[in-house]
Amino acid sequence: MTKLIYIDGLEVELTRKRVKKMNMRVKAPDGRIVISAPYIVPDKAVIAFVRSKREWIDRAVSRVRAKAAAHPEPADKKEKESRRRDLKRRIEERLPVIEKATGLYCNGWTVRDMHTRWGSCNTRTHHINLSLMLATRSDAELDYVILHELVHTVVPDHGPDFYALMDRFMPGWKKIRKALNYG
Numbered sequence: 001m002t003k004l005i006y007i008d009g010l011e012v013e014l015t016r017k018r019v020k021k022m023n024m025r026v027k028a029p030d031g032r033i034v035i036s037a038p039y040i041v042p043d044k045a046v047i048a049f050v051r052s053k054r055e056w057i058d059r060a061v062s063r064v065r066a067k068a069a070a071h072p073e074p075a076d077k078k079e080k081e082s083r084r085r086d087l088k089r090r091i092e093e094r095l096p097v098i099e100k101a102t103g104l105y106c107n108g109w110t111v112r113d114m115h116t117r118w119g120s121c122n123t124r125t126h127h128i129n130l131s132l133m134l135a136t137r138s139d140a141e142l143d144y145v146i147l148h149e150l151v152h153t154v155v156p157d158h159g160p161d162f163y164a165l166m167d168r169f170m171p172g173w174k175k176i177r178k179a180l181n182y183g
Helices: 043-052 056-070 075-102 132-136 139-152 160-169 172-181
Strands: 001-006 009-019 023-027 034-040 109-112 119-122 127-131
Touching: 001 043, 009 043, 034 043, 034 075, 043 056, 043 139, 075 109, 075 132, 075 139, 119 139, 127 139, 127 160, 132 139, 139 160
Parallel strands: 009 034, 109 127
Antiparallel strands: 001 009, 023 034, 119 127
16 A cells, blocks of 8 residues: 655655565655555654654755756657667677676676666576666776676675675775765
8 A cells, every 4th residue: 555645845655565664765766755664653653754864865865866867867769779779889898808807707798778776697697787777877887887797697695705806806896886876
């Protein structure tokens, strides 16, 4: 069950679910506030939760809207396909360089219209998927995502071995990841 509630001027989309605790997200591109809450939590507890997180919400909404303004969605299908072609060309240039430098190889790649992640890796087949959203990002950010997914071909999780390889092959990766996710 989903309903809209208004808390101190904020419109909040509240969904009751079989979850253990409340969680809140700010959705791109418009900064919608979405909360999932257990059925047993009363509305006044949700209101108190939102009020306690007000500063975080304001910062998150601003960041999401700024990011959407800086990297707008393609206006039409033609522009989207143009971005896809350009991104594929960039990947075709960058991927072999990164593979050769690291010794990590994928068995194929695809550009997908993903909106919640920059990339993914099938650790069984070693096929990587890269988000079309990377078309508007820098070469350094594209290289970071490619490397991230290539590392997953040998380390499936985000444990110490994963981060050791990231540090080895791209010492400044944390700064690039921050720019990618918050810039």
